[in-house]
Each structure stands twice: as structure tokens, then as C-alpha cells.
Amino acid sequence: MSGTDPVEDVVGTIARSAIEIRQGLVGRRGEADEENPTGDRQAEADVWADELLAERLTAIDGVAEYASEERSEIVDGGDERLHVAVDPLDGSSNLKSNNTMGTVFGIYDEPLPAPGTSLVASGWILYGPITTMAYARDGTVTKYELTGGERAVVEEDVTLPEDPFVYGFGGRVPEWTDDFTAFAREIESDPSNKLRYGGAMIGDVNQVLTYGGIFAYPALEGSPRGKLRLQFEGNPIAYLVETAGGRSSDGDQSILEVEPEDLHDRVPVHVGNAAWIDRLEDALA
Numbered sequence: 001m002s003g004t005d006p007v008e009d010v011v012g013t014i015a016r017s018a019i020e021i022r023q024g025l026v027g028r029r030g031e032a033d034e035e036n037p038t039g040d041r042q043a044e045a046d047v048w049a050d051e052l053l054a055e056r057l058t059a060i061d062g063v064a065e066y067a068s069e070e071r072s073e074i075v076d077g078g079d080e081r082l083h084v085a086v087d088p089l090d091g092s093s094n095l096k097s098n099n100t101m102g103t104v105f106g107i108y109d110e111p112l113p114a115p116g117t118s119l120v121a122s123g124w125i126l127y128g129p130i131t132t133m134a135y136a137r138d139g140t141v142t143k144y145e146l147t148g149g150e151r152a153v154v155e156e157d158v159t160l161p162e163d164p165f166v167y168g169f170g171g172r173v174p175e176w177t178d179d180f181t182a183f184a185r186e187i188e189s190d191p192s193n194k195l196r197y198g199g200a201m202i203g204d205v206n207q208v209l210t211y212g213g214i215f216a217y218p219a220l221e222g223s224p225r226g227k228l229r230l231q232f233e234g235n236p237i238a239y240l241v242e243t244a245g246g247r248s249s250d251g252d253q254s255i256l257e258v259e260p261e262d263l264h265d266r267v268p269v270h271v272g273n274a275a276w277i278d279r280l281e282d283a284l285a
């Protein structure tokens with residue numbers, strides 16, 4: 001496929017495929033007999049959505065590489081400019097209980113693994129009661145509703161609301177560090193703040209984009225790099241939240257500044273309103 005704007009071709013293809021992915025979840029809710037490269041058990045739908053996106057995205061003129069959380073090797077698309085990293089089904093452990101999930105994408109202009117500073121666009125699809133997309137490019141975030149092959153703009157120039165009040169923190173509480181626990185207790189102790197945690201990063205980050213607040217999957221005692229993957233999850237959501245006027249942090253610096261060593265690197269993730277991420281970094285310092 002070749003249009004005049006390969007970034008737009010990639011995003012359009014993901015948006016159209018998302019409708020099919022959503023429909024294709026029916027009948028694919030079982031477990032595959034495999035683990036992904038970071039050791040998570042894969043659902044049948046993870047493997048299927050990954051194969052569908054790999055085939056479609058590498059067929060686009062302008063796509064040099066396709067990489068995904070669900071496969072160890074990068075798929076080579078030829079000598080082109082864009083390097084696409086995807087989490088085909090984020091939160092797929094929610095499939096069994098029929099709860100929220102998403103598809104996350106980052107479009108880099110450097111070979112993978114690449115730092116978040118080389119992202120040219122990123123976004124996510126949210127499979128909620130309806131299917132929506134949040135998309136960051138050229139310094140602006142747009143929200144869409146996806147129906148059939150179409151995408152309809154519902155909000156342009158999206159920014160995080162000024163008065164944050166939702167929070168969602170992943171990882172087992174006994175495994176949080178003392179400093180993170182102290183920060184979480186401080187946020188919880190304010191009666192105007194509310195817990196919003198659904199177990200799928202995209203659902204939880206979309207709460208923050210909608211109402212203002214913070215989402216974190218922090219460093220854990222037994223897992224100092226946390227759980228979430230830098231290329232496929234940390235960078236794309238950091239890029240979008242920062243474009244919407246928020247901040248991201250690995251505990252110390254913007255996630256976008258983290259230099260990757262391996263395609264499947266993990267990173268502690270904290271994203272949200274700047275004032276809360278500032279407080280978090282002070283608490284972890």
C-alpha cells in the first residue's frame with residue numbers, strides 16, 4: 001500500500017484493523033501454548049492480532065520494521081523510514097473476564113530498539129463499550145471514535161484536565177518500594193482523589209487522559225524495572241501523555257529519555273499530570 005503520508009497509512013491501517021481485531025476476539029479467548037519474549041502466557045488472540053498487524057503493516061511503503069511484544073524478532077519491511085512497535089492486545093488477561101483491553105503503537109524514525117525521542121507518532125485503541133483511538137502527532141493529540149472503516153474525530157487538541165483526581169497503580173502492593181508506597185498513601189489520603197484501576201494499562205491511562213491524574217506500574221522489590229515494556233508500552237504512552245501536556249517518568253527522568261539496550265526492555269512507568277509526576281519524583285528521590 002502506498003499513500004502520500006506513510007505515518008497516516010500506518011495509523012489508518014491500525015485503526016481499520018482494530019475493528020476486525022475486536023470482532024475477532026470472539027472465539028479466541030483461550031490460551032495459546034506459548035509465552036511471549038518476556039515470559040507472559042499468550043492468549044490465542046494475542047498471537048492472532050500480532051500476525052494480522054505484522055502482515056498489514058509491513059505491506060505499507062515506508063515501513064522498515066515491525067516489532068511487537070508478542071514476538072522476539074523484528075520483521076523486516078525493507079529499506080524505509082518508519083519503524084513500528086506494537087502491543088497488539090494490551091491487557092489480554094482481561095479477555096477471560098471480558099474487560100477492557102487495548103492496542104498500543106509507536107512509530108519511530110530510527111531502527112528498533114529506539115529511544116522515545118525518535119517517535120514521530122504514537123497512540124492507542126481502547127476496546128471499551130465502544131472503540132476509541134487517542135493519537136499523538138506533530139505536537140497535538142486527537143481522540144476518535146472508530147466505527148466500521150471510518151474514524152470520527154471527537155476531540156482535537158486534547159490536553160490533560162487541570163484538576164487531577166484519578167489514580168491507578170499496578171504491581172502487588174507488598175512489592176512496592178517504601179518510597180512508592182509513601183507516595184501512593186499520600187495520593188489516597190486526599191478525599192477528592194479516586195482509585196480507577198482495571199488491570200489493562202490502556203484502560204487505566206485513558207482514565208488519566210480523560211479526568212486527569214496518574215497511572216503507574218512502578219519498580220517492584222523483586223523487579224526493579226517494573227513490568228511494562230519500553231518500546232511497546234512505556235514510550236508510546238509517554239509520548240502521548242507528554243504531547244497532551246502531562247509528564248512521564250521512569251522515577252528519575254522522562255521515559256522518552258531512557259536509552260534502550262534490548263527490544264524487550266522493561267521500564268518503570270509513571271504518567272499523568274505534571275504536578276503529580278513532580279511529586280512522585282520528589283518522593284522517589
Ligand code: FDP
Nearest residue numbers: 090091092093094170171199200201
Ligand atoms: P496483561 O499482562 O494482561 O497484558 O503489560 C501488560 C499488562 O496487562 C498491562 O496492560 C497491565 O497494566 C499490567 O500488565 C497488569 O499487570 P498485573 O497483572 O501485574 O497487575
